[in-house]
Amino acid sequence: MGDPKRTKKKYFTPRHPWIRENIESERELVREYAFKRKKEIYKLNSILKTFKDQAKKLIAAKTKQAEKEKQQLIQRLQRLGLIPAGAALDDILGLTTQNIMDRRLQNLVFKKGFARTQAQARQFIVHQQIVINNTKITSPNYLVTQAEEGTIAFSPQSKLANPDHPERSLPEQKEKLPVRPAPPEAKKEAKKKPKKEAKEAKKEEKVEEAKEEQ
Structure with a gap:
């Protein structure tokens, strides 16, 4: 028996995970795209990093094999809808993680x-x-x-x-009824109510005090 194969991570985690800007941006992505865990974001970041690293190497290379690989990379990203037709390697360097997430x-x-x-x-x-x-x-x-x-x-x-x-139908929007202004009589009664309630409360207090004195 040989040594067991050690599986390597297929994604890269941030070197400094406790930077506030990174935490806030990841939190917004989780809310917008409904990710279950941040590992999904790291995997997509790693895919984008792989594409950009390949593009950088191919820009510097001048061999026939590099030209062949350049066309293969561009065609692959065009099939994924990440870059338009007629795009160059420089366009790959301008891609963002959200471009990957949208696909x-x-x-x-x-x-x-x-x-x-x-x-x-x-x-x-x-x-x-x-x-x-x-x-x-x-x-x-x-x-x-x-x-x-x-x-x-x-x-x-x-x-x-x-x-x-029913799971596909959108929730019905309730029609908002127009708010009609209250008549002047209703406004007067509304103003009188607190005064009446205060008078009744005072009467009840006086009755209770009289009972206690007896």
């Missing part, structure tokens, strides 16, 4: 109106209610290509495929 399956399910919130979109995916090309995808962080984006749908076996399902 997640969970975000696209929400943006296409299949779910009311990001959290509900995550629930539908984890519970095997969403398919891409008739294949169930259970990872909310799955990066969707442009070719796959049009095939996102509910599973045919799912009850949620019915557009009238």
